[in-house]
Amino acid sequence: MHDPFLIGDAMTGGYGRGADILHGCTIAVNKGEIAVIVGPNGAGKSTAMKAVFGMLNLREGCVRLDGEDISHLNPQDRVAHGMGFVPQTQNIFTSMTVEENLEMGAFIRRDDFTDTMAQVFDLFPILKEKRRQPAGELSGGQRQQVAVGRALMTQPKVLMLDEPTAGVSPIVMDELFDRIIEVARTGISILMVEQNARQALEIADKGYVLVQGRNAYTDTGQALLADPNVRRSFLGG
Amino acid sequence: MDVLNGLVALANFVLVPAIAYGSQLALGALGVTLVYGILRFSNFAHGDSMAFGTLVAILFTYLFQSMGISLGPLPTALLAIPFGIAGAAILILGTDRLVYRFYRAQRVKPVILVIVSIGVMFVYEGLIRFIIGTGEQRFSDGERFIISAREFKQMTGLREGLALKTTQGLTVVTAIVVVALLFWFLNRTRTGKSMRAFSDNEDLALLSGINPERVVTVTWLIVAALATVAGVLYGLDKSFKPFVYFQLLLPIFAAAIVGGLGNPLGAIAGGFVVAFSEVGITYAWKKVAVYLLPEPLEPSGLVQLLSTDYKFAVSFVILLIVLLFRPTGLFKGKAV
Numbered sequence: 001m002h003d004p005f006l007i008g009d010a011m012t013g014g015y016g017r018g019a020d021i022l023h024g025c026t027i028a029v030n031k032g033e034i035a036v037i038v039g040p041n042g043a044g045k046s047t048a049m050k051a052v053f054g055m056l057n058l059r060e061g062c063v064r065l066d067g068e069d070i071s072h073l074n075p076q077d078r079v080a081h082g083m084g085f086v087p088q089t090q091n092i093f094t095s096m097t098v099e100e101n102l103e104m105g106a107f108i109r110r111d112d113f114t115d116t117m118a119q120v121f122d123l124f125p126i127l128k129e130k131r132r133q134p135a136g137e138l139s140g141g142q143r144q145q146v147a148v149g150r151a152l153m154t155q156p157k158v159l160m161l162d163e164p165t166a167g168v169s170p171i172v173m174d175e176l177f178d179r180i181i182e183v184a185r186t187g188i189s190i191l192m193v194e195q196n197a198r199q200a201l202e203i204a205d206k207g208y209v210l211v212q213g214r215n216a217y218t219d220t221g222q223a224l225l226a227d228p229n230v231r232r233s234f235l236g237g
Numbered sequence: 238m239d240v241l242n243g244l245v246a247l248a249n250f251v252l253v254p255a256i257a258y259g260s261q262l263a264l265g266a267l268g269v270t271l272v273y274g275i276l277r278f279s280n281f282a283h284g285d286s287m288a289f290g291t292l293v294a295i296l297f298t299y300l301f302q303s304m305g306i307s308l309g310p311l312p313t314a315l316l317a318i319p320f321g322i323a324g325a326a327i328l329i330l331g332t333d334r335l336v337y338r339f340y341r342a343q344r345v346k347p348v349i350l351v352i353v354s355i356g357v358m359f360v361y362e363g364l365i366r367f368i369i370g371t372g373e374q375r376f377s378d379g380e381r382f383i384i385s386a387r388e389f390k391q392m393t394g395l396r397e398g399l400a401l402k403t404t405q406g407l408t409v410v411t412a413i414v415v416v417a418l419l420f421w422f423l424n425r426t427r428t429g430k431s432m433r434a435f436s437d438n439e440d441l442a443l444l445s446g447i448n449p450e451r452v453v454t455v456t457w458l459i460v461a462a463l464a465t466v467a468g469v470l471y472g473l474d475k476s477f478k479p480f481v482y483f484q485l486l487l488p489i490f491a492a493a494i495v496g497g498l499g500n501p502l503g504a505i506a507g508g509f510v511v512a513f514s515e516v517g518i519t520y521a522w523k524k525v526a527v528y529l530l531p532e533p534l535e536p537s538g539l540v541q542l543l544s545t546d547y548k549f550a551v552s553f554v555i556l557l558i559v560l561l562f563r564p565t566g567l568f569k570g571k572a573v
Contacts, residue, residue, distance in 0.1 A: 075443070075444060076443060076444070079444065079446055080446065087440070087441070087444070090438055090440065090441065092438075092441070093433075093437040093438050093441065093442075094438070095433065095437045096430070100430055100433075103427075103430060104431065104434045104442070104445050104447070107427075107431060107434075107445045107446050107447055108445070108446035150445070154446075
């Protein structure tokens with residue numbers, strides 16, 4: 001069986017010199033698919049995501065992108081290698097306009113990125129309307145669109161989202177999920193952490209349930225939704 | 238006629254000096270606010286950075302004068318400004334490599350950088366006095382007035398004169414040009430935008446591939462230029478004295494904080510607020526009042542709220558009021 005496009009393989013590690021938070025945790029995503037990490041509070045979901053992105057030191061395990069070991073790269077270099085990351089909070093430049101946010105997303109690109117910006121505006125038409133407005137003045141859902149748009153500007157091969165729907169209304173959440181599916185259809189792999197486990201698993205090709213930094217259940221999104229153990233423990237029956 | 242005379246006196250003694258002084262403060266405060274926005278600390282060495290840039294410019298002015306190079310009616314110091322900027326840039330970037338970079342790598346708290354900058358300030362002060370001494374330097378030459386008070390009286394037939402010194406006119410014009418350039422740079426260029434992004438959200442700027450060391454270097458270069466221009470303009474308008482430049486720190490900080498630290502527009506507004514308050518409160522209003530008020534209301538005293546010796550109290554009070562009631566300043570900067 002060939003390697004998935006991006007895999008964090010048997011990762012063990014924590015922040016700084018502190019205790020380990022992840023214990024042999026494996027997260028992977030195939031090309032053009034959506035992988036979702038769910039689990040109870042404090043399970044290490046965001047930490048697992050950050051480990052894949054190089055924001056903490058791994059004591060064991062490795063991260064491979066397209067077969068290449070990238071464990072030694074820092075986050076900035078991983079961006080240059082085609083990974084996009086949308087943090088959970090403070091993920092936009094609030095004092096800058098929507099357009100400037102996107103420009104800053106494309107900072108590492110030296111070529112003409114007007115096409116990419118047009119694509120982002122096609123994906124999120126509201127942003128085109130508000131392109132000259134400071135991003136800090138937008139609503140929660142629109143800010144998340146700016147954040148995702150900013151990360152898309154580097155034309156990443158993998159897009160990593162840390163709770164993209166935190167703090168937005170259910171209607172906006174559905175719309176964001178629709179957009180994320182659209183992004184995946186363009187061939188970009190998506191790895192995301194979600195609090196809204198049920199909705200997220202519904203759109204997921206692959207789901208990871210983490211408990212205390214370990215893989216508890218791993219299966220397709222539909223299978224996890226159908227699994228009585230998962231339902232009882234994590235999805236409220 | 239009395240009303241006109243009163244207004245001319247007001248312009249001559251309050252408006253014109255305050256606008257010139259405000260422009261100098263605004264340029265100084267822009268430097269402070271940029272360091273605060275990008276490097277996230279209050280730079281106490283800023284007054285002495287201004288003094289050092291001015292000192293280099295003065296030495297080059299003297300050199301040009303001895304060589305017989307001049308700008309005709311304009312002060313020779315204008316020619317020396319680029320050299321002053323280069324001198325200040327070398328000093329400040331050297332300090333960054335030697336001192337600030339070390340503390341940045343440790344990711345120390347801003348308050349530690351503030352203390353470090355006080356140390357840097359003392360070193361700069363020693364260096365400046367070592368090179369040029371503690372005395373006063375007058376280095377302005379060329380035409381002294383655009384319009385002198387006597388010419389103005391002859392032209393208009395009014396009893397009051399309105400003098401406009403060359404240095405005052407120069408100050409305002411230069412300040413406008415420098416500020417326009419700065420805003421164009423920050424809002425229109427890729428590097429300028431990356432500086433704003435870095436100031437707005439450092440982590441996200443790093444994620445976007447913005448090189449922090451480059452942002453810091455560019456910031457110091459701009460700060461060196463702003464400090465030197467502000468210092469030379471102030472020195473031309475008044476005179477250069479190392480201790481006075483150190484004291485300028487207070488009104489400059491007051492200006493930056495009034496406007497909102499980290500906000501360039503605020504720094505400019507703050508500069509004028511502080512300058513107008515200082516000049517307005519220390520000016521003896523009797524002359525203007527006599528012209529403008531009906532005879533029975535004419536004041537017998539000087540109507541000077543505060544002796545000029547106490548002008549620093551004005552900056553202090555402004556600082557206090559702003560920090561107590563509106564810590565983010567007029568233009569929503571960062572809270573101190």
